[in-house]
Amino acid sequence: MDIKTEVLIVGGGATGAGICRDLALRGIPCVLIEKGDLASGASGRNHGLFHSGGRYAVADPEASRECITENGILRKIAPHCIEETDGFFVSLPEDGLAFRDKFLQACEKVGIQTTLLNRDEVLSLEPELNPNLLSAVKVPDGAIDPFTLVLENARDAELHGVKILLHSEVTSLILDGDRVKGAKTKDRIRGEEYTIEASYFVNATGAWANQILKLVGLRIGMALSKGSMLITNTRLNHGVINRCRPPSDADIVVPNDTVSILGTTSIRLEDVEHFEVTPDEVSLLVQEGSKMIPAIRETRFIRAYAGIRPLFLSEEKGDDRAISRGFVLIDHAKRDGLQNLITITGGKLVTYRLMAERTSDLICQKMGRNTACSTHSNPLPGASRPAGLRERFKQFSAARGEIVCDCELVPRKEVEELLGTEKLRDFQDILHRTRLAKGTCQGGFCVYRLLGVLHDSKMLQGDSNKILKGFLEERWKGIRPILWGAAVKEEELIEYIYKGIFNF
Numbered sequence: 001m002d003i004k005t006e007v008l009i010v011g012g013g014a015t016g017a018g019i020c021r022d023l024a025l026r027g028i029p030c031v032l033i034e035k036g037d038l039a040s041g042a043s044g045r046n047h048g049l050f051h052s053g054g055r056y057a058v059a060d061p062e063a064s065r066e067c068i069t070e071n072g073i074l075r076k077i078a079p080h081c082i083e084e085t086d087g088f089f090v091s092l093p094e095d096g097l098a099f100r101d102k103f104l105q106a107c108e109k110v111g112i113q114t115t116l117l118n119r120d121e122v123l124s125l126e127p128e129l130n131p132n133l134l135s136a137v138k139v140p141d142g143a144i145d146p147f148t149l150v151l152e153n154a155r156d157a158e159l160h161g162v163k164i165l166l167h168s169e170v171t172s173l174i175l176d177g178d179r180v181k182g183a184k185t186k187d188r189i190r191g192e193e194y195t196i197e198a199s200y201f202v203n204a205t206g207a208w209a210n211q212i213l214k215l216v217g218l219r220i221g222m223a224l225s226k227g228s229m230l231i232t233n234t235r236l237n238h239g240v241i242n243r244c245r246p247p248s249d250a251d252i253v254v255p256n257d258t259v260s261i262l263g264t265t266s267i268r269l270e271d272v273e274h275f276e277v278t279p280d281e282v283s284l285l286v287q288e289g290s291k292m293i294p295a296i297r298e299t300r301f302i303r304a305y306a307g308i309r310p311l312f313l314s315e316e317k318g319d320d321r322a323i324s325r326g327f328v329l330i331d332h333a334k335r336d337g338l339q340n341l342i343t344i345t346g347g348k349l350v351t352y353r354l355m356a357e358r359t360s361d362l363i364c365q366k367m368g369r370n371t372a373c374s375t376h377s378n379p380l381p382g383a384s385r386p387a388g389l390r391e392r393f394k395q396f397s398a399a400r401g402e403i404v405c406d407c408e409l410v411p412r413k414e415v416e417e418l419l420g421t422e423k424l425r426d427f428q429d430i431l432h433r434t435r436l437a438k439g440t441c442q443g444g445f446c447v448y449r450l451l452g453v454l455h456d457s458k459m460l461q462g463d464s465n466k467i468l469k470g471f472l473e474e475r476w477k478g479i480r481p482i483l484w485g486a487a488v489k490e491e492e493l494i495e496y497i498y499k500g501i502f503n504f
Ligand SMILES: Cc1cc2nc3c(=O)[nH]c(=O)nc-3n(C[C@H](O)[C@H](O)[C@H](O)COP(=O)(O)OP(=O)(O)OC[C@H]3O[C@@H](n4cnc5c(N)ncnc54)[C@H](O)[C@@H]3O)c2cc1C
Pocket: 010, 011, 012, 013, 014, 015, 016, 033, 034, 035, 036, 037, 038, 039, 040, 041, 042, 043, 044, 045, 046, 047, 048, 049, 050, 051, 168, 169, 170, 171, 204, 205, 206, 207, 208, 211, 212, 226, 227, 228, 264, 306, 307, 308, 309, 344, 345, 346, 347, 348, 349, 350, 351
């Protein structure tokens, strides 16, 4: 299977999915290739903060401005991916109020609306907060569902004719003088190799950007920074809680549907494929996080996970938090004389649409086309759909029948509908597209039921014990760092179930 197209986009995170939707809406044929599933990189391993830009207002006003502008646009085009919770920048006694005053001024400069709340006002909204807090500043932060966001961009692109190749990796690039002529690729499930020829190539591989550039002998200055996060068993806060001080470790708790996500750390890494959450990071997150929300010290956690931030180095700086969280768009024609290669990296999930717009504008300019971007006003396909557990609960009725996942109320019917409509290639693809295994038991009680559904639908490819074992091994990576107290007891129960029933 060899393919010819106008633009090949490498990387199926928010940026790559956003670019292929943008180009497709402009009528430009393109293909997206992703080595795993959609959102399997940083786009599925982040905090889920729907930034107001407040976090960067003092140190990085440009990135902050991008966030608040996109915050306004995404509320219109992707309301079903967003929970409008507001956010609070909380000053604790040890933080003092000097940073708060700078923060208020910086927010005003970049256009972020703020409300200063006294101690009692904020405690009435967020009763779990440290009662000794001095004050809080309210900003339009929120929570965003990254999986739905990426999947919906890809779905809309497909509806507009884009071909999306998942579990397929670019392994080399073919040069022809000062142009890239094609990409050699490998299907990681079937092992088949094929070539994709294109007029333009976009490297939207985020933290992997230098691995693609290495294929043509190039490199950009980029640091890789690991950020680790912990998921609580229940939701502790209504809105996003930020510490009102310069960005630092463990200074944010983002609500996410039924849970809260505590983060984050910033640790330099060399290897983008192999990393884990360390015990030191877990201790730091719990210790610092509980200063904002004391209940964190006693809370049960259900999972730990980490993602890699690609930070563009315009100049070497000591602290990774000082490097801009803005994005970089590199035209390799100007930088390296390679006429048809573009790299887009860095940025935020919240700025994915803007990153896609700028990349698509550059492609259009190179093609000599004058087609305007429409993604700022064109809602995603599911924009009228309700989001969140409360809405799922309302939709759920006895008529929906059997439930596969009790924690997240996923009906069997929803899974069967998904299996009937999408070309899923891997077991994890099902988990990415539903709330299965995202709740308190992290799949302990529902994944074997899912295998039953697959078996009944005659869709089980391969040995079910092997699939189950693969899932449990992957799950263990997230469970192991948070095993203490009640979590150990539940894990022992799950171990007995799998040993007793499945003879593992
Ligand atoms: C710890 C952490 C917390 C964050 N928190 C937030 C937050 O709260 N809010 C927010 O707005 N942003 C947040 N971000 C930033 C946000 O996650 C990223 O900016 C965004 O997801 C980047 O998307 P991307 O598509 O550029 O990269 P990615 O999502 O990493 O996508 C790149 C893709 O390229 C694929 N790929 C790599 N090599 C190849 C190849 N050879 N062939 C085919 N495919 C390939 C990878 O598999 C990957 O899926 C956070 C990031 C991290 C790491």
